Amino acid sequence: MIKFEDVSFKYSGENNKYILKDINLEIKKGEIVLITGASGCGKTTILRLINGLIPHYYEGDLEGNVTVNDKTVAENSIYSIGRDVGSVFQNPRSQFFNVDTTSELAFSLENQGVNKEKIKNKISSTVHNYNLYKLMDRNIFKLSGGEKQKIACASVSVADTDIVVLDEPSSNLDVASIDMLRKVISFWKKQGKTVVIVEHRIYFMRNIADRVLIMKDGKISEDIGHEDLNKFDEINTSDIGLRTWKSPEIDDKLVDINYNNESETYRVKNFKFLYNDKKHGIEIMDFSLFGGEIIALFGNNGAGKTTFCNCLCGLNKKFKGNLCKNGCNYRNKDRLKMCYMVMQDVNHQLFTESVLEEVLLSMRYDKRSDQEKKKSAEKILDGLSLSAYKDEHPMSLSGGQKQRVAIASAIASDREIIVLDEPTSGLDYGHMIQVSNLLKKLKEKNKTVIVVTHDIELINSCCDRIIRI
């Protein structure tokens, strides 16, 4: 069904660095294949070769031959490949062409010029199979991350391709939505579709995947077939740099939350907020914050975690809640100067032309002399192993480095409370551990660290307690 023969690939612009080297791979009809490995190992490139984005959209030097359903990908148009291969992408913000859900489901077939009645029939059976009644005719921009990914899977189902490729579909999903994803993939398996999925979070593919490929530096380093997958159960996946294969559980000792304590630094009070529709909103029990601890805020997609962050950081003007300390109330305006948020998309908060300037920008209200400021900025960068990049443009760095720059500016701003919104979405095991270590460093500096996440592995590796919302 899918065949790679001696395939090597190099993106144009990247001098002589082959992202894939001599790949030979054959995927049979109906096989569910999971591809995993550290970031940059070339797994996404494999998917792009299957759905035709390489060589038709992303340019580079392609050697060897990729065939899908006996069609050579390079010699067929991307549209004709698209009739055999459906794709689900990582980023829910950028994979929908339409603004409303129903049009998005119809989109593929409309482009193929299938007649109207046939498309409608396909849509209604898909809506039935996936129980999408509530999501029809909705504005995609107002769906939660999990709902978006459900629509993405459903639109692949409407197009009814034999092959489905998924590029890190779980990156932005909570535990419940990952479960939904698992059900969708098992449904495809029953239908006999061939599925190739690239993932860092692999536990949900256990018992579904027929085959696991582990990639390293552009090569398939291990190809574990069905019979051998049992052996995979016994090894500790973190030893080979992978996330857990067994479904992660939150550590028991974290669940025991101490809501009240004499030695609290701050108390979070009256965290109630209603959205404009006056029906939905957040309501969080009062709780204490202590200096030098890491708190995990854990909740489903759409539970209002981001709203909570915005409210806490004083970004939401209508919000009336408070942060208290010894009878002192800190209102929105005060909290804006006390909290620092490292956003999920760090690109939103990098403004200047060099990494050093970025850190200095956080110290602009600092009274020290420029010389001293520069010294302390360099020290912070050194602590986050960013010294080598201090003159680089922040936008030219890798995702992880950008995140560290954002954290560096958080440290430089000298705020007591640091909030991180989903710092590990889409990260492999190694990078997740790096983030975890960074959080511990912040804790050592006696900061109150609040991390909003659905990454249970991250929670277990560094958090002191957990608050569910």
Add this chain to the structure above:
Amino acid sequence: MQNEIMLGESSSKLKLDPRTKLWLTFVISFVLIGAGMSWIEEIIKMILVLIPATLFIVEGKVKKGFFYVGLVFTGLCLEYYILAEVTGALNIVVLILSGTVNRLYPPIMMGMYTVSTTTVSEFTASMEKMRVSNKIIIPMSVMFRFFPTIADESRAINNAMKMRGITKIDMIRSPLVYLEYKMVPLLMSIVKIGDELSAASLTKGLGSDKKRTNICDIGIHFIDLFLIIVSLSAFVISIIY
């Protein structure tokens, strides 16, 4: 109003054809902005003013509809009875006030109705029926797709700026730097989203040479015909006068 532009869902009860709505928007703007003050023109104006009001009321936005009618009628009363009575600066104030309410507000209401009840794919479908080329339709629908994205991104960037203590004062003190802080992240993320969006759309067959179909049920029905005839007569009469 911004929110209404973003809405993709067409929960519209009347299901007017987008072409009808565009035509109505055009006629209402043309006639109301250009019309004189003879009695027949006043009647035409009244009829046209009532169209968007009725549409909003049928759509269940009763409050909005009546508020708008009330406002326009107040404006008309101002124009009729008060304008002739006052002189000097007050005359100009009343003139501007009644003129804005009577002549600009109805087209704005009609435009709002059109935008808030038309989904992007209905719009595309009607463009296709009007035989507009794909080279115009695709960029336009991408544009609609990008409005909400730009709004989302820009909100996030504003938040980030507030958190860094970059405020409106900086905008006045050093506007260029402020603009750079705002635009660089915005452009970067829009370029990235655009790139990923193109890739996703290509895998779904956008831009293939096959003729597209469209699942939207659009077409000229009785009610469309009625509105078109009414507005067309209004249009013709106002040109003759």
